[in-house]
Amino acid sequence: MSVLEVKDLRVSVETEQGTKEILKGVDLSIAEGEIHAIMGPNGSGKSTLAYTIAGHPKYHVEGGSVTLDGVEVLTMSVDERARAGLFLAMQYPVEIPGVTVQNFLRTAKTALDGEAPALRPWLKQVKQSMTDLRMDKTFAERNVNEGFSGGEKKRHEILQLELLKPKFAILDETDSGLDVDALKIVSEGVNRAKENTGLGLLLITHYTRILRYIKPDFVHVFVDGRVAEEGGHELADRLEDEGYDRFLSATGVA
Amino acid sequence: MSVVTPAPSPSEQAEQQGFKAHSDGGWGNTSERVVPVQTRSDRFKSNVPSEHPDVTGREAEWKLTPVDLVRPLIDGALDGAPYAFLSTHTDGTDVEWIDRADARIGSVGAAEEKASANAWNAFEKALSVTVSGEEHSEITISRSSLGSGPRGAHTIITGTANSRGRVILQNTGLAQLTENVEIIVEDGAHLTVVSVQEWAGDALHLANHFVTVGRDATFRHVVVSLGGKVVRVNPSVALAGEGADGELFGLYFADAGQHLEQRVYMHHEGANTKGRVNYKGALQGLGAHTVWVGDVLIGPRAAGTDSYEQNRNLVLSEGTRADSIPNLEIETGDILGAGHASATGRFDDEQLFYLQARGITEEEARRLVVLGFLTEIVQKIGKPELEQRLQASIDAELNASSSAAVNGGAA
Numbered sequence: 001m002s003v004l005e006v007k008d009l010r011v012s013v014e015t016e017q018g019t020k021e022i023l024k025g026v027d028l029s030i031a032e033g034e035i036h037a038i039m040g041p042n043g044s045g046k047s048t049l050a051y052t053i054a055g056h057p058k059y060h061v062e063g064g065s066v067t068l069d070g071v072e073v074l075t076m077s078v079d080e081r082a083r084a085g086l087f088l089a090m091q092y093p094v095e096i097p098g099v100t101v102q103n104f105l106r107t108a109k110t111a112l113d114g115e116a117p118a119l120r121p122w123l124k125q126v127k128q129s130m131t132d133l134r135m136d137k138t139f140a141e142r143n144v145n146e147g148f149s150g151g152e153k154k155r156h157e158i159l160q161l162e163l164l165k166p167k168f169a170i171l172d173e174t175d176s177g178l179d180v181d182a183l184k185i186v187s188e189g190v191n192r193a194k195e196n197t198g199l200g201l202l203l204i205t206h207y208t209r210i211l212r213y214i215k216p217d218f219v220h221v222f223v224d225g226r227v228a229e230e231g232g233h234e235l236a237d238r239l240e241d242e243g244y245d246r247f248l249s250a251t252g253v254a
Numbered sequence: 255m256s257v258v259t260p261a262p263s264p265s266e267q268a269e270q271q272g273f274k275a276h277s278d279g280g281w282g283n284t285s286e287r288v289v290p291v292q293t294r295s296d297r298f299k300s301n302v303p304s305e306h307p308d309v310t311g312r313e314a315e316w317k318l319t320p321v322d323l324v325r326p327l328i329d330g331a332l333d334g335a336p337y338a339f340l341s342t343h344t345d346g347t348d349v350e351w352i353d354r355a356d357a358r359i360g361s362v363g364a365a366e367e368k369a370s371a372n373a374w375n376a377f378e379k380a381l382s383v384t385v386s387g388e389e390h391s392e393i394t395i396s397r398s399s400l401g402s403g404p405r406g407a408h409t410i411i412t413g414t415a416n417s418r419g420r421v422i423l424q425n426t427g428l429a430q431l432t433e434n435v436e437i438i439v440e441d442g443a444h445l446t447v448v449s450v451q452e453w454a455g456d457a458l459h460l461a462n463h464f465v466t467v468g469r470d471a472t473f474r475h476v477v478v479s480l481g482g483k484v485v486r487v488n489p490s491v492a493l494a495g496e497g498a499d500g501e502l503f504g505l506y507f508a509d510a511g512q513h514l515e516q517r518v519y520m521h522h523e524g525a526n527t528k529g530r531v532n533y534k535g536a537l538q539g540l541g542a543h544t545v546w547v548g549d550v551l552i553g554p555r556a557a558g559t560d561s562y563e564q565n566r567n568l569v570l571s572e573g574t575r576a577d578s579i580p581n582l583e584i585e586t587g588d589i590l591g592a593g594h595a596s597a598t599g600r601f602d603d604e605q606l607f608y609l610q611a612r613g614i615t616e617e618e619a620r621r622l623v624v625l626g627f628l629t630e631i632v633q634k635i636g637k638p639e640l641e642q643r644l645q646a647s648i649d650a651e652l653n654a655s656s657s658a659a660v661n662g663g664a665a
Contacts, residue, residue: 054611057603082613090611094604097568098626107622108612143626160612 002032002069002085004053004168004200009064011045011052022048024225025064028202032167035194035201037211037236040222041244046204047091049222050172054088055081068168083112085167089157089174096144101156102126104144105163112164129162133189151182158189162196169193170202175210187213208240223247294519294551294583299364303329303375306368315367318545318577320513323484327432327460328369332406334376340396346387347419349395351379358382358410362436363464363490370462373432376406384412385419385445392637394422400429407433413445413471420446422640426481429453432460437475441468441495447475448635452647453482461487469495469524476635477504477533479514480647486515486545493520493527493556502531504546505631507624507651508574510539517547520563522556531563534631536624537574538652545577548594557588567598568627570620617653624652 011023022045030036040046052059053066055078066073068084076084096104105126110116130139133155145153154174161169171190175183191214194201203216211233219235220227221244228247229235291297300306309328311321321328341349352358359380365371385391411421417440439445453459459482467473479485491500506514520529535544546565567576580594601623609619628648632641 054607056607077616078607078610079613079615082611088611090608094602094608096605096608096623096626097599098624098629099622100626103622103626104609104612107618108609108614111613111615111618164612 002167002200004030004086004202005065005067006049006053007065007067009049009052009066010062011048012060012062013048013058014060021062022059022225023052026225026227028220028227030168030200030202032200033194033198034218035203035214035216036218036220037203037205037216038220038222039205039208039236039239041248042206044222045225046206046222047172050088050170050202050204053081053170054078054086079111082166087161087164087166087169089154089161089169089171091173091176093145093153093157095146097146099144100141101144102140105160108160108164125163129159129189132162132192133159134185135159150177151179154178154182154186155189158186158193162189162193165193165197166199168200168202170204172204173206174203175205175207183210184213190214208236211236221247294549294581295521295553297366299366301360301365301371301374303368303371306365306371309368319486319515320484323513324369324458324460324486326404327430327458328372330372330404332372332376332404332432334378334406336379336381337397337405337407338399339381340398341393342396343393344387344391346385346389346391346417347393348384348386349393350382352382352410353379356380356382356410358412358438359408359436362438362466363434363462365434365462369432369460370434373406373408373434373460377408380408380410382410382412383421384414385417385421385443386414388416388418391417391419392422393419394424396424396426397429398425398427400427400431402428402430404430405432407431409433409435411435411437411445411447413437413439413443413473415440415468416442418444420448420637422637423447423449424452425450425459426452427454427457429457429459429482431458433462435461435463437463437465437473439465439467439471439473442470443468444472445474446636447473448637448640449477449487450640450644451477451479451482451485451487453485455481455483457482457485459485459487463487463489465489465491465500466494467491467498467500470497471495472499474501474634475503476631477506477516478631478644479504479506479516480651482512482514484513484515486513486517488517488519490519491521491529492523493529494523496524496526498524498527500527500529501634502529502533503631503634504533504535505628506533506535506544507628507648508535508537508539508542508544509651509654511541512539513543513545515545517545517549518563519549519551520561522550522552522559522561525556526558527556527560529559529561529563532631533565534567534628535565535576536568536570536628537576538570540571540573542571542574543577544575546579546596547577548580550580550582550592550594552584552586552589552592554585557586558590559586559592560590561592562594564595566596566627568624569598569600570624621649621652624648
């Protein structure tokens, strides 16, 4: 069984005020088929964790390790990480002018598998996933993220999750900005992907709303670049009632 | 951008309060042309080189061009003899050398700058290409052995009334060429002219294409510039007849040290004419420079005009420069629409990260974005073999310049 393991991860970024330490020693272990929710107040380092695992050049790793089945991920290039089985559903996906969704999906699938997918079954899969996510047929011919609404961008991320079939996926605030209908559709997509491929999920969120539709096995509360508390689903319920105040006052950040 | 309202008639001018010549100007003194020409169609024209002032490189016409490099073409001696070319064609087309005295020569345009006049003065015979078939006909003229000495040339392309056809000018190899191409699209004709510049790395090429489009005729012009040190192709198209339709497309890919320029002029003369201009370019490598100037003039008789022009540039590396200058002049209020757009953007690290995060390598990501961006123009050619070949050329260009970038810059 595949395991994604984060050990004592310390990460900094360059800001105008100089180097700032964001992650101060994060430990996490996610096995295939598990759903982990990472919750925490704004600025606690949740997105930094997501982008560091994916390999965004903005984040400097100061120490620690991220391994996938024992193999160090941090020395891999961004595309090598994706080919190793990692996927990041982004909060703000960028526009790629001139590249259609259809072309993009096929190119990504080809890159991940090392060979082009057989055309007919692939087109059928794309069509099915788009229907499931209530996406219009014309969507495939549009340029990637160009002129997409917030909801369309998130559906497009989950469409990729379903079609590219990673071992582990990190969803960075996929729930933000979605109305309840879109949230349900997107959540169904995530649950479907998990059912079909048994992937492990790291769900990053500020609110507990999405956890009504995607049930986490573990909840980690992130405060000031560290995991402050861990528990099962009941921890999310408690956060819904109490908010993050208890953690903020405890660490003196508030 | 400049928008010019209709000029008042002399009698109106006299009545207009406060309307008098500037004391420091030279108004009305056309011989010295002190006041810069305001309207695109009013530019000085002469096919005699000595009537054009010496080129300093500071003129609006030349200030974005590396004048030092193309100096031999502007005022040097030129070889105007007929050259070897290869032609492949279907029925309904014809190609021949014609004398300078032929009535078609000079019937469309006249030189507006010195290099154009220099070519006009130098050519001994003009190459005449005629499309007359009413079924689709096609001719490809390949020039691949123009040599390294400075040349002047003249070409006449005629689409006879109600003909349907495509003319492809395919340019490769060495060249130092300044030329004029006059294109006559007679009433009811549908003519496509594609000019492909895949010159050798140190080639110099200055071209002016003068086009007149007749009543209810359709003209499509595609400029593809990929190879050459300095390539400047300037199409000037007059939609002269009522209901004439003109589509001007261009694609260019400049890599390190390359200068690719296009000055496009669409003149709506007749009523109910439709014009579309769309040029797209990519730049990669130190010193890659592209210039697009798009002039649209909607004349006083061009009621019902529908016009749109745009230029898009994709910047792939540091150290490049893309100039993009749209100009729109409207001399009648009774039009359907007139618009322009220009945007220059870069392929940035966030786009690269997004594509890489889906398993796509950096090289493939670049390729995907550039091909996607330029394909829209390639597809306007309408000839699948050529389209595929150009896609492959763009691909090769991309690989060549990205490996040059990796190896530390200039190629």
